[in-house]
Amino acid sequence: MSPTFNPRARNFTDDYVLVEKFCLKKYEFSHGDVVVFCSPSNHKEKHIKRIIALPGDWIGTTHNSHDDVLKVPKGHCWVEGDNSASSMDSRSFGPIPLGLVKGRVTHVVWPPQRIGLVERVFPQERVSSFK
Amino acid sequence: MVGLIGRLWNLQYKSIVKEASGKTLAVAKFFCVLHITNTYLCTFALAYGPSMIPTFNLTGDMFLAERLSIKFGKVGPGDIVLLRSPESPRKVMVKRLLGLESHSVTYVVDPMNSDRCDTIVVPKGHVWVEGDNIYNSRDSRQFGPVPYSLLEGKVFCKIWPPKEFGSLMKSGMKDPDL
Numbered sequence: 001m002s003p004t005f006n007p008r009a010r011n012f013t014d015d016y017v018l019v020e021k022f023c024l025k026k027y028e029f030s031h032g033d034v035v036v037f038c039s040p041s042n043h044k045e046k047h048i049k050r051i052i053a054l055p056g057d058w059i060g061t062t063h064n065s066h067d068d069v070l071k072v073p074k075g076h077c078w079v080e081g082d083n084s085a086s087s088m089d090s091r092s093f094g095p096i097p098l099g100l101v102k103g104r105v106t107h108v109v110w111p112p113q114r115i116g117l118v119e120r121v122f123p124q125e126r127v128s129s130f131k
Numbered sequence: 132m133v134g135l136i137g138r139l140w141n142l143q144y145k146s147i148v149k150e151a152s153g154k155t156l157a158v159a160k161f162f163c164v165l166h167i168t169n170t171y172l173c174t175f176a177l178a179y180g181p182s183m184i185p186t187f188n189l190t191g192d193m194f195l196a197e198r199l200s201i202k203f204g205k206v207g208p209g210d211i212v213l214l215r216s217p218e219s220p221r222k223v224m225v226k227r228l229l230g231l232e233s234h235s236v237t238y239v240v241d242p243m244n245s246d247r248c249d250t251i252v253v254p255k256g257h258v259w260v261e262g263d264n265i266y267n268s269r270d271s272r273q274f275g276p277v278p279y280s281l282l283e284g285k286v287f288c289k290i291w292p293p294k295e296f297g298s299l300m301k302s303g304m305k306d307p308d309l
Contacts, residue, residue, distance in 0.1 A: 027220040038280035041256035075218040099215035099281045 002083040016110035019103035027098050032120035034105040040093050049089050052122050053078035057129040173197045178225045182262030193291035196284030213284040217277050226270050230259035242266050
């Protein structure tokens with residue numbers, strides 16, 4: 001998730017973030033939310049990625065060097081890391097069920113010089129939602 | 132004289148406040164224990180719908196589900212599990228676990244219309260769940276294997292209706308030779 005979190009590798013301290021769980025009452029997320037979710041291939045691991053596409057959206061991906069357009073199934077979401085060069089995300093394991101999401105990241109709380117709100121950004125040109 | 136009444140009033144007031152806060156703390160502690168138990172140890176749930184007939188009735192059965200087995204990975208094929216639906220995250224469903232990761236599962240694709248079977252190997256980190264009533268159940272045959280983290284609890288005991296009270300058998304399948 002560089003440079004949003006841990007902007008420099010092998011830093012003195014990792015970033016600590018605040019994760020809110022009120023979003024789990026309704027499972028309503030927006031494009032660009034950073035979320036914590038359980039890994040679909042290993043239930044003991046948790047990942048932090050950004051939600052790029054919500055259920056019913058069409059997302060443009062590159063698969064084996066062809067450009068492809070996928071529809072995100074009902075109840076699922078498409079997550080990607082901000083550092084697309086090295087990120088294990090939906091481009092490898094596909095869309096994930098929203099039930100795997102365990103919280104939404106709202107703020108960075110440590111180190112002190114990086115305290116602040118986590119912005120909501122996403123590549124609008126790759127996602128289209130017909131609602 | 133006024134001072135004396137003032138001091139007496141203070142004394143009564145203090146003891147009332149002390150008793151009230153003591154009782155409130157006790158109630159708060161009780162709810163905390165209840166919440167911890169419900170979230171991490173054991174919960175009860177009401178299931179309705181046709182997908183688990185004959186194990187559970189159409190109109191609704193109440194049962195107890197424990198959460199520790201899921202956390203420690205002690206579930207296996209044949210267990211009835213609570214899981215969050217991969218199609219609607221606000222819904223929790225009850226189904227029977229039929230396969231863990233790397234198990235090979237054979238299932239009837241569409242029992243109402245044909246006898247065609249299909250075999251699938253459950254991918255890493257996923258499980259295969261099916262309802263006992265395969266004729267009317269929306270399960271892994273429609274939405275595929277589900278990630279293990281969607282499991283919420285293992286059902287071990289039915290508590291309502293009272294005449295069906297008791298622990299549930301590991302596998303609901305009856306012996307076809309009997």
